[in-house]
Amino acid sequence: MGIATEYILEELRLARASRGMSQEEFGKTINYSGSHVSSVETGGRPPTEPYMIAIDDAFGTGGTYKRMLERLAHLDATPVWLREWIEFERMATLLRWYEPAFVPGLLQTEAYARATLIGVRLTPEEVDQRVASRLGRQALLAATTPPQLVFVIDEMVLRRPIAGQPGVLAEQLEHLAKCAELPHVQVLVVPAEVGVYPGLQGGFILATQPDSSLAAHLDHQIRAQIIDQPAELASLQSTWETIRGEALPKRQSLDLIKEVAKTWT
Structure with a gap:
């Protein structure tokens, strides 16, 4: 603290x-x-x-x-709404993160993090600040007592090209595969053949706190939103279980990540 x-x-x-x-x-x-x-x-x-x-x-x-x-x-030059969530994230004993569009921030390389900000109306200083904040949060992965981390991503996250920068995605997927082999990390992939499923409506994170309470993070175009109302949390947990049920098991997901990584080299 x-x-x-x-x-x-x-x-x-x-x-x-x-x-x-x-x-x-x-x-x-x-x-x-x-x-x-x-x-x-x-x-x-x-x-x-x-x-x-x-x-x-x-x-x-x-x-x-x-x-x-x-x-x-x-x-720390961080917006209030993001700093609130970072505190929830930092104290969590379990993080469950679903992402249909990008590699989750905790697993991003610096080059990939910068690529996700292309076209966003930010000054170079603001881009540097956001990237530094995102990378700083990754200390969670190497904490003395890290939380259990479960990430579920859509297969299109692995296949969506970064214009003119195939090497960035190749590096990112290699890094993703390494993270997926950590003992406290699971990276699961929802395969393309699943088709339409509830998760496509948007990504979210569920953070279980030391007192067993739960908070959620929804990311929108303009800003993020923290959810702590029981009914909304119950709905998100139900959606999480549905999404996870569509995902490949851990080993098959890792094999798919490595397979797609080869296509970007």
């Missing part, structure tokens, strides 16, 4: 203690459970933007806690 995050958690604990409130009382006031408050204060869950806004609204603090979170995001 970074110093900035520790500072915010300390401020949240003080916000409650200074009012003489228990975690249960504090939670009731901001419409969260006491266990949720406890998990945030001890670092089991990240302090999200809705959580901070709820504190501001309940105690009339004029947006102080929301701004605190924004300043934390500014310290």
Whole structure:
């Protein structure tokens, strides 16, 4: 946990203690459970933007806690919505990631990450920043106690060309195959012959937290969205099980990745 995050958690604990409130009382006031408050204060869950806004609204603090979170995001030049998710991702004990369009960010090479940003309206500095952030998140793969990581990708991810840069995809698929052989990583492929299936509606990530709670990440054209509502999470988990059921087993998926990689060399 970074110093900035520790500072915010300390401020949240003080916000409650200074009012003489228990975690249960504090939670009731901001419409969260006491266990949720406890998990945030001890670092089991990240302090999200809705959580901070709820504190501001309940105690009339004029947006102080929301701004605190924004300043934390500014310290690492990462947008608030992405920084929230990175905290969920960093603390996860299990990450389940489905991607129909690109190699998942945690498994991307630098060249591939840059190629995915071609045509996006970003300055060179912003591209560098996004690539650095994406690559920095990959430290999760080599953590002392890494989460279990299960990735499901559509076969077209392996076959979609990068204009004028076949070598980039060849390098990427070789890297993907190496990652798939790590003991805590599974990379499964939904083969083309499956045809239309529910996952084609869009990618998502499910992150199981140390307290067994669940959060999800949906990536849209403009920004990402964090989902933590039980009904929506249940729907995404059902979709995940359907998608995974269509995917090839681990060994067959790895064989397919290696086979397609040869076509790009």
